[in-house]
Amino acid sequence: MAAEVYYQAIGTLQSHSHLNNFNHHQKHQNTIVRLVARDFISGNGLSRRSTNRSGQRNCTVIRSLASPTSVVDPVLSPSRSNAGDSNKKSNEAALILIRHGESLWNEKNLFTGCVDVPLSKKGIDEAIEAGKRISSIPVDVIFTSALIRAQMTAMLAMTQHRRGKVPIILHNESERARSWSQVFSEDTKKQSIPVIAAWQLNERMYGELQGLNKKETANRYGKEQVHEWRRSYDIPPPNGESLEMCAQRSVAYFRDQIEPQLLSGKNVMISAHGNSLRSIIMYLDKLTSQEVISLELSTGIPMLYIFKEGRFIRRGSPIGPSEAGVYSYSRRLALYKQKLDNMFQ
Numbered sequence: 001m002a003a004e005v006y007y008q009a010i011g012t013l014q015s016h017s018h019l020n021n022f023n024h025h026q027k028h029q030n031t032i033v034r035l036v037a038r039d040f041i042s043g044n045g046l047s048r049r050s051t052n053r054s055g056q057r058n059c060t061v062i063r064s065l066a067s068p069t070s071v072v073d074p075v076l077s078p079s080r081s082n083a084g085d086s087n088k089k090s091n092e093a094a095l096i097l098i099r100h101g102e103s104l105w106n107e108k109n110l111f112t113g114c115v116d117v118p119l120s121k122k123g124i125d126e127a128i129e130a131g132k133r134i135s136s137i138p139v140d141v142i143f144t145s146a147l148i149r150a151q152m153t154a155m156l157a158m159t160q161h162r163r164g165k166v167p168i169i170l171h172n173e174s175e176r177a178r179s180w181s182q183v184f185s186e187d188t189k190k191q192s193i194p195v196i197a198a199w200q201l202n203e204r205m206y207g208e209l210q211g212l213n214k215k216e217t218a219n220r221y222g223k224e225q226v227h228e229w230r231r232s233y234d235i236p237p238p239n240g241e242s243l244e245m246c247a248q249r250s251v252a253y254f255r256d257q258i259e260p261q262l263l264s265g266k267n268v269m270i271s272a273h274g275n276s277l278r279s280i281i282m283y284l285d286k287l288t289s290q291e292v293i294s295l296e297l298s299t300g301i302p303m304l305y306i307f308k309e310g311r312f313i314r315r316g317s318p319i320g321p322s323e324a325g326v327y328s329y330s331r332r333l334a335l336y337k338q339k340l341d342n343m344f345q
């Protein structure tokens with residue numbers, strides 16, 4: 001189902017709190033991500049999410065440790081009255097979700113999961129086309145999975161972005177990786193967008209189906225059984241992850257690492273996978289486990305949300321770089337696009 005049809009199909013949904021009790025693990029990993037990302041994310045607080053006894057979400061903002069010389073880009077700086085507002089929910093920010101373009105195993109109809117295969121030529125074209133569609137929407141930080149097909153999609157899409165900033169994958173797999181990949185020019189940093197690769201955003205692990213042909217698998221185990229493995233909520237494939245298990249890592253990561261960025265006014269793009277994104281959309285749109293199993297995401301179709309006062313508002317899939325439905329809805333996006341138009345007049 002194309003993303004446009006998807007957005008009409010969903011309609012209004014009941015809110016379900018069963019998604020709100022994801023436990024936040026990976027604290028150590030999160031701290032490393034925060035430390036590495038601070039070099040690029042200048043002028044904004046990073047925050048750590050905690051949940052108090054009554055289940056309320058607290059969001060304490062840790063002032064950025066970025067070097068005082070790092071300048072905030074006027075075009076991208078969050079529309080905040082003053083720095084102290086960064087922990088208020090008055091900020092608006094754009095969130096772009098994109099499932100990677102077609103991969104070489106999608107092309108061969110093989111179960112892929114966490115096997116790290118590249119894009120097909122069609123997938124490369126899809127990623128570039130997606131970039132054209134979001135080329136006037138602000139992006140301050142990019143999150144991808146640890147898999148090359150999602151990273152290729154993000155990098156190819158950003159080649160089309162009108163702002164012309166360079167996405168740079170941050171390396172924090174070791175202290176050496178972090179120190180050897182540092183950028184020492186503030187001007188160059190201003191012209192860069194940090195890309196954080198996180199395994200928590202990987203495709204669901206398809207276990208013993210990985211590498212099998214989907215059609216042959218249906219012939220061997222029966223269509224119903226394969227459909228249940230592919231599209232049930234809590235039934236995993238043999239030695240693999242269910243969607244629920246995938247959600248527990250991807251949504252926890254979204255809430256711990258990505259939502260605080262949006263709350264501080266940063267515009268975010270996430271390039272990930274069919275199932276890790278389905279689980280994040282389940283959280284954003286408060287879908288039930290029954291509703292999410294009928295959700296399908298096409299490869300390489302960007303989906304836009306506006307994060308405003310702590311809420312996620314679904315805005316559909318931008319068809320072109322200057323679609324009124326995107327810019328008329330948000331003054332901040334319209335202003336950003338106007339600045340780009342002025343830059344390139």
Ligand SMILES: O=C(O)[C@H](O)COP(=O)(O)O
Pocket residue numbers: 110111112113114203206230273274275
């Ligand atoms: O991992 C895969 O095989 C695909 O990316 C997603 O597969 P699915 O649509 O069968 O979940």
